Amino acid sequence: MRLQILINFMLSRKVILTGSFGVGKTSLFSRFINNTFSDRYITTIGVKVDKKSLEIDGQEISILLWDIAGEVTQNKVPNSYFLGASAIIYVFDLTRPSTYKNIKLDIDYLNKMLPNITILIVGNKKDLLDQEKIKTIGEDLGYPIDLYTSAKTGENVENLFETIGRGFIE
Amino acid sequence: MSKVRQTITLDQRGYLLTSCDSLFPTEKFLNKDLKEFFPFLESVFVDLIQTLETGRIIQFPKVETKHIFLPGFYDYSFRLIRIRNEEIGLQWDVVDATNEYTDLQTEQQSAHEKEL
Known part of the structure; x- marks a missing residue:
């Protein structure tokens, strides 16, 4: 029975x-x-929580997306929320340094709690800054940023979830 | 004031077995896979069945839902139960906390807007 459940859910993440x-x-x-x-x-x-299906290289993947309340530090998020997670998107606001000043502490905390899980670091609101400023923030942060997005214009949002989905099928 | 609680039981496939229907009617879900209707449930069900220890309750506070039949804020909790023939199932308690969390949301909104 457990095997059957696993097969049924293999493509949901x-x-x-x-x-x-x-x-x-x-x-x-x-x-x-x-x-x-x-x-x-x-x-x-x-x-x-909501879900959306993506097709990547002919493979359909259902992304079950959890939008969690923002906390200043990750250790304030209820541990139960992380149950069964396959990937985490850690979002910060490129225009507010206070949202990325704890990035190392937060990522260390998430890595410790969920070893072997994919964590993508995303700088959002890129439409509000020019390319030069974004580059400077990335360099000053001293931490690898996976993607810069704009939810407002949609730039890189599809790309973000395709990157995650591709990681699930590889 | 006591909060309204709905207790639902599911078999190990996620199919609805029983419900007290205090918050929403489940007649149309009877003998159906509830995971297909609740993305929340779909995303944690396998892990709950496979990793939850007997006797332990896991809680998910402040779950916001947009279902037509269940709009608002709810506290969810789950525990493993024994159902027919000693088979394992899941008990899902849904507690309506919409009033409390709507007030909290208003307070938090105000506090965040001051900082943004």
Whole structure:
């Protein structure tokens, strides 16, 4: 019976959006799930879950996306939220240094709690800065950034989830 | 004021067995795979069945849902149970905390807007 369950769910993967508040996690969630965007900020207080299917190299993958309330540090997120996660997208706001000042501590914490899990670090709101400024932030951060996105324009959002999905089938 | 709680039991495939229907009717889900209707459940079900220790309760607070039949904020909790023929199943408790968390959301919204 357990084997049958595993087979049925082989192509569904839980992915978590996390990071500080106001960085655009819910906007990335809405852009990916519904291809919508709103300028109005509405705080998330717990978790929202939805899903969307992607086709990558002929393989269909169901992304079960968890949009978690922003916390200043990751150790404030309930541990249960991470159960069964296959990947984490750690989002920060390129325009607010306070959202990436704890990046090393947060990633260390997530790596320790969820060893062997894929963590992607994403700088969001790239539409608000020029390329030179984004490059400087990346260099100053001293931490590898996987992608720069804009939930507002949609830039790199599809790419982000395709990158994650590709990791699941490789 | 006590909160309304709905207790649901599922077999190890995720099929609905029983429900007290305190919050939403489940007649249309009877003998169906609930994971197909609840992405939340789909994303944790296998891990709950495979890793949850008997007697242990795992809680997921502040789950926001947009289901037509269940809009609002809820606290979820799960525990393994024994069902027919000693088979393992899952008990899922859904507690309506919409009023409490709507107030919390208003407070948090205000605090965050000051910082943004």
